[in-house]
Each structure stands twice: as structure tokens, then as C-alpha cells.
Amino acid sequence: MAVVVIGTLDTKGEEIRFARDVVESQGLDVHVVDVGVMGEPTIEPDTSAEAVAEAAGTTLERLRADADRGAAMEAMGEGAAAVAERLHEDGTLKGVLGLGGSGNTSIATTAMRALPVGVPKLMVSTMASGDTEPYVGSRDVTMMYSVADIEGLNQLSRTVIANAALAVAGMVANDPGIDVEEKPTIGITMFGVTTPCVKTARKMLEDRGYETIVFHATGTGGRAMEDLIREGVVDGVLDVTTTEWADELVGGVLNAGPERLDAAGEAGIPQVVSTGALDMVNFGPRDSVPDEFEGRRFHVHNPQVTLMRTTPEENAELGRIVAEKLNAATGPTALALPLGGVSMLDVEGEDFHDPDADAALFDALREHLDDDVELLELDVPINDDAFAEAMVERLDAYMRAAGHAPE
Template sequence: MPHIILLGTLDTKHEEVLYLYNQLKKTASRFSHPLQITLIDCGRQPIADDAIAITHTDLMTKYAGDNTEISKLSRGEAIEFLIACVESCVRDLLKTNDIHGIIGTGGSGGTSLISAVMRAAAPIGLPKLIASTVASGNTGPIVGECDITLMYSVVDIAGTNQLLRDILDNAAGAIFGMASAYEHRLEDQKASGALQKSSGRKTRVGITMFGVTTACVDCIRNHLETQYPVEVYVFHATGHGGKAMERLVEEDRLDAILDITTTEICDLVAGGTMSCDTDRLEMMLKKGIPTIISVGATDMVNFGPMDTVPLQYQKRKLLVHNPTVTLMRTSSDECQKVGEFIVQKVCQFSRDPAKVEVWLPRGGVSLLATSGSEFEDQQADAILANTVQLGLKESKTRVVSDDRDINDSGFAIDIADRLMALIPLMKQ
């Protein structure tokens, strides 16, 4: 029997959330399939309804902690406070119950609350869906690095007109289907778990990639999958890609990392559109899993269409990658800052420096940085490499300076083999 958590602010969306609740029940009954729903009231004011499994009062009593009077908080403060309460509640439910899906609906405030809870409390892979008024537009802050599915409500979540009913019907059907599939998948995984234990689980390797490092990563992936018992996870280094990889490291779902493409650090340094957070690189270093860091695509910063490039950068070396992405060549100063970022993270957070290496492809850090290519700048690339080498000179982290470019097949195979040589250290 699938078990779905339903989140909603019932003090403002009572009718709409209850309609979604009833549609979930109807959907299950149409398929003669039992369904358990745990409705959590995430609103600021208590609402009485028999459908509510965890009331506002329950949340305040068990999770408020410091007896905060929510009525005295501003709207923004109240949402942050409720996020913390609901997050703790959902974490507890996931620990004590088999949960197969989470769904919610709301406007901007409700979506902010529901999505924050989903990102923080629910593991990647567990179905998550929000029917929202803000599901069309800049959804990056809502989804983050997680697998949240958004369904645009078209009209506001206000009343239950026929169009909104249609949308919520679809949402109920979607989460019911996903939750049912997830439940069956868990059963299959349990059944295959014994076989994996007897035959040995594959090593799970995370790799970061960009279009200009694709040749390298494809070669690595092919080599690892044909020569070793490895399962490869490739992450597109667009800002959220690095976050997603590190989220899986945190959840112990990756065993080793080839951080080939660290271009997101360039966007952090220069204010590009595909920036990582300031804690990039930290999670795998803290975990102490085998990690090789390289400097793929550190020759570029990402912006939107050409007319969106900030004024201070308009005289820099720019390249239209496609109609929605303009690349800017990193300067010597920016490359130095990228190198300093890598050094600082490795020195400060490496739990086991013997399992960490940094590889520097001196022949070019991307398809565009090789000799004669659009972003060739040997001086800038050398400054980055030299900053890393000098900064890690007294550390226990091995730095490999290689004359080949990053997409050279020999470089790719060598770095892949070296990562696998570090794997046995996991058992020591």
C-alpha cells in the first residue's frame, strides 16, 4: 500500500488541499488500490478537519522547541519557522514509516515552504510533486539540486474552479502513479539486495561534465564500465549539478568522485549564471572518499544571451555557445582565485589527504582552451595550475601536472585508472 505525505497550508488553502486529498483517495479507489495519506497542516493558524493527520497544534507541540509564538512572527519569519518544524516532522515520518511520495500545493509562500521541506528532508529518488502558481519561470530556487516535479497550476490556488480541479486531478494521478512505481521499485531492490551482497556491489563513481569536457568524461565512463565493476553517475556542471553530486555523497550513495569539471567555481568567482555554492568540494573531502579533482572548463564563465552579459564584462573575450548561453574567458586574476579556492578546500576539509589528488591538464582545460582554440590563454591556465601546485606543496595531497589536454584519451584513461587505484584505501 503506497503511503503519501500531503503538505498544505490549510489556514489559507483548506478547500484546495482537501480537494487534492479527496482526489488522491478517488484515484486509488479507481484502481482498487489501498492508499495511506498523511496530511500535515503547515499553516500558521490551527484548522480543524478529520482528514488532517498531523495538525498545526501537533507540529507546535512536538517540533516548535523554544515555544515561539508564531503569531508574533512576520510572514517570512513564520515560513522559516514552519519549514524547520515540518522538516523535522517529515524526517521522523521517513524514519518510522515506509513513505512512497510527497505532494503539496500552494502559491509562492506555500511552494517556498513545501519545496524547502522536500529538499532538506526527502532523499533523492523519493517522488516529490508540487502543484504551484510559480512552477513556470525561474524554478531553480524551488528545485535546487533535488528531483522535485513541478506542475504549473495555470490559475491561482484559490477556490476550486474547473480548471484548477483538472490540474489537481492530474497532480493526484501523477503522484499516485509515481508512489506506486516507487513502492514496487523498493520491493525489487530488496529482492535483488541479497544477490548484490553475494556477488559484490558495484563501486558508484560520480563524475562532473560540461560540453567542452564531454570527450574526456565519455572516455572515462566507457573505460570504467568495461574494465571495472563500476556504475558511473555523470553530473552536468551547471551549478545544480555539483550540488546534486555532493548531495548524493552526503546520502552515502556515491563511493568515489572524479570531479573533472570544476567550472562552477569560475561562475562563483566572477558572478556567472551557473555558480556553485561557497561550500563546493567540501562534502566529498569531509566524507573521506577517494576523490580526484581536476580543472575542467575553468577557462570559462557562463552568462545568458549576449545582451545579458554584465556591462563590466562586455569588452572581455566572449563566445556565443548557443542562443541562451554566452561564455566569457576567465582572466588570470579569476584563474588565480579558482586555484586558491581549490587549495583552501583541500587543505581545510580533507579528512584523509591520501585519498585526494588534484590533476592539472597543462595542454588545455577544455575543448576551447587548447592551442589555437578560441579560449587559448596559456598564461591564465598556468597561473591556475601554479597556484594549486604551490598551495598544496606542503600538503599530503598529491598533485599531478600533465602535459596533455583534458580531452586526451590517454589522460582520461590514466585519471580513471588512478581513481580505481585509490578505491582499496576505502577499506583501510
């Protein structure tokens, strides 16, 4: 088994060699992938830059001739991802280590994101102390800040690179001894304002013999669930919290993209969906809210998170979108409506209580929902135990009918 080290050997050969030697000192093999474009490698790679470019459907000569750095980085990222997937499939790749600045961080993490969750992935990067979402995405990529630029070896860079190499070696070489019991797996979405519902539902599902994976509906959480559904990790979905669609529609910071709510329907797996936290759009600190929203109703969740109440018009559009997503499902699907409020803040006496906005959401859902989607309406708030129980009962029935019941 080998640790794959991805780097630009025309500029970072010395540093890659050092990382390789540290990993090999732990008794592991190393497979070096060169993703440098403009110069010749200063150490011998196991997979050449020419092979990486070819894996992306181009040639190194063409990338050099075009002299378009952005296009070259994109192509080498695609090629590195293809190489990493191949090495993983043939059993060679057991972990990945990347070193570099913004260029190789983009390339190496593209390869890392192509690998399954659970494969060790560590990126030593000058970019790791800023916004890492573009590099991490919905995968378990570990980012380590290099502190100084990765340019030559010195007392600081040796320590940081050695720590990273030892960390990857440790993850690859040591069996954590985790027993994985095969159970039908339910993906659940949660936000702070829907936590009581999810806690109750999760316990009920686990008591019935299901395994549950809870995803924080922060944009990346929703994308992670959609990805794992497509990979076959998730057998059924209790989509309590669809709030990411409010951010996608209105312009908040926690959107999961326009494909949110697609994967379960496309896979045909059982799903029970609700309207959790569609009463809110998420922004950062209060002074980061765009000026166009001044005059709206806000709730400061904490110094870093500001929530904005969705309007009746926005809720009507959200209802249409959610209904159309569910109408396209190929498997058993139900929509559960908590008529007493869609979040902890949307109940009488709380900041976002707005019966008109809720009515606009529920009416649009009823209007646009096809008969193939089962509609459950309960005159309770979303965090009432009765609502969690109703969702679980329906999903459990779907799972048993589909032959996915726990043994």
C-alpha cells in the same frame, strides 16, 4: 504506506480535501499535514499546524502574535521538513504532494528537499513557470504549474490537481521493477566542453565494475553531488569539471556555493580532481552579461548561454582556492593538470586558448598544494584519452587501497 499532502488548511482546505480524495480513490492512505498559520483548518489534519510549529522549536501562538509572514513561512518550512523526515523514517511517508502559491510552495518544497532522492515529490504551484531553483535545489522535486491560482475548485483546478494526485499515487503504488546491483559508485562532474574526457573515463570505470553517476556542473549539479557524498551514496569522486568555482569567484550564474569541493574531503573518500572548464564563467543571453565585464573575451555557446574567459588573475585565485580545498581533505586525493588545455575551448585555435591564464592557474596550484595531495601533470588537453585514463588509473588505485574495489 501513505502519500503525505502538505497544505495551508486555513486557506486551501477545499483543494487539499479534493487531492486527498483522489489519492485515496487509488487505494492509498493519505496523511495531511497542516502548515497554515493565521486561521483555523477547514478540514481535519493528521498532523496539526501546532505540531509543525513545535517541530520547528516554536509555537503557533508565537508565530501568530509576531505577525511576521516571512519568519512564519521559514519556521513552518523547518517544521514541515522535520515532520516529513520523521514520517519517512517510520515508514509512513512514501511520497509527498504539495499545493499552493508562493507561501506553501516554499514550505512544502523545504520538506521535500529534506527527503532522500527517489522519494516521489510533486509540487503543484503558481510559481512553477518561473525560476524554480529555490524550490527544487539539488533534489528530484517535480514542479507542476497550476495555470490558474489555487483558489477554489473549478473545471481547470480540478483537472490539474487530479492529475497531480494521480501522478503521485502512481509513483508510490507502482514498483518499477528496477534491479539495483550493489557496486562502488563514482561521482563524475561534466560540462559540454569536458564531455569527451568524461565519456572515456565513465566507460573505463564501468568496464572495471564501478557504477557511475555523472553530474552536470551547472551549480545545482555540483551541489547535488556534494549532497549525495554526504549521504553516503557516492564512494569515490572523479571531479573532472570544477568550473562552478569560476562562477562562484567571478559572479557567474552557475555557481555551486563556497562549499563546493568540501564533501569528499570531509568524508575521507578517494577523489581525483581536475581543472575542467576553469577557463570560463557562465552567463545567460549575451545582453544579460553585466556591464562591468564589457571588453572581456566571450563565446556565445547558444542563445541562452554566454561564456566569458577567465583572466590570469582570476585563474591564480582559482588555483589557490582549489589547492586549499584539496589540502583539507582527509582521504586519498590527487590533482590532475591537463597542461594542453582545461576545456574544449582552451586549445590552440579555439576562442579561449590563453597560455598565460593557464600558466597562472597551474602555477598557483603548484605553489599552494600540500605534499599530501598527489600531483599528476600531463602535457595533453583535458579531452585527450590519455588524460582520462590517468585520472581513472589513479582513482581505481585509491579505491582498491581503501577496500572499495568492485567484486
